[in-house]
Amino acid sequence: MTAVNYEIDIVAWANEQAWLVRNKKFELLDIEHIAEEIEDVGKSEQRELANRMAILIAHLLKWQFQPEGRGSSWERTIKEQRKSLGFHLKNVPSLKSKLTDSEWVDSVWADAVTIAIKETGLENFPETCAWIIEDVLCQNWFPEL
Numbered sequence: 001m002t003a004v005n006y007e008i009d010i011v012a013w014a015n016e017q018a019w020l021v022r023n024k025k026f027e028l029l030d031i032e033h034i035a036e037e038i039e040d041v042g043k044s045e046q047r048e049l050a051n052r053m054a055i056l057i058a059h060l061l062k063w064q065f066q067p068e069g070r071g072s073s074w075e076r077t078i079k080e081q082r083k084s085l086g087f088h089l090k091n092v093p094s095l096k097s098k099l100t101d102s103e104w105v106d107s108v109w110a111d112a113v114t115i116a117i118k119e120t121g122l123e124n125f126p127e128t129c130a131w132i133i134e135d136v137l138c139q140n141w142f143p144e145l
Contacts, residue, residue, distance in 0.1 A: 006033045049088055049095050050108050056081035057112035057129075057136060058119065064143035066120050082139055099133045 004012045013030070014037070020028050059078050063070055089096055098104045109129045117123055135141045 006030060045092050045095060049098060052081050052085050053108045054111035054115060057109060058115035060143055061112060061116040061125055062120055065122055082137055085137060105129050
């Protein structure tokens with residue numbers, strides 16, 4: 001079997017590595033890159049959680065600070081993000097610890113504020129998280145003025 005270069009074609013490389021594992025050809029495995037890819041899976045899951053949370057918070061900020069724009073589209077986005085976040089946390093329970101990590105929350109909040117500023121033109125959003133994360137994730141909770 002010809003060794004596929006990780007740097008040139010990652011998909012072909014991944015298929016080759018999977019074949020090697022299934023056929024117990026462990027001595028031919030690209031261990032260093034496999035380890036990097038496994039770490040990247042965890043990072044990807046964390047990025048997805050942060051991105052979804054930032055979108056949710058941005059919409060909640062818009063809901064609170066731009067009440068004239070409230071509508072079914074915003075409400076649907078909020079509900080969809082909450083549902084997706086719940087599903088994601090159920091399937092990757094180790095990510096729940098991020099919800100209590102103040103640095104992570106601060107970073108997500110900053111991303112959400114950036115999104116909300118771009119989408120509203122407003123700039124009067126709180127600098128730090130103004131809500132309890134459990135409320136943010138609660139299906140029936142919406143911030144008020």
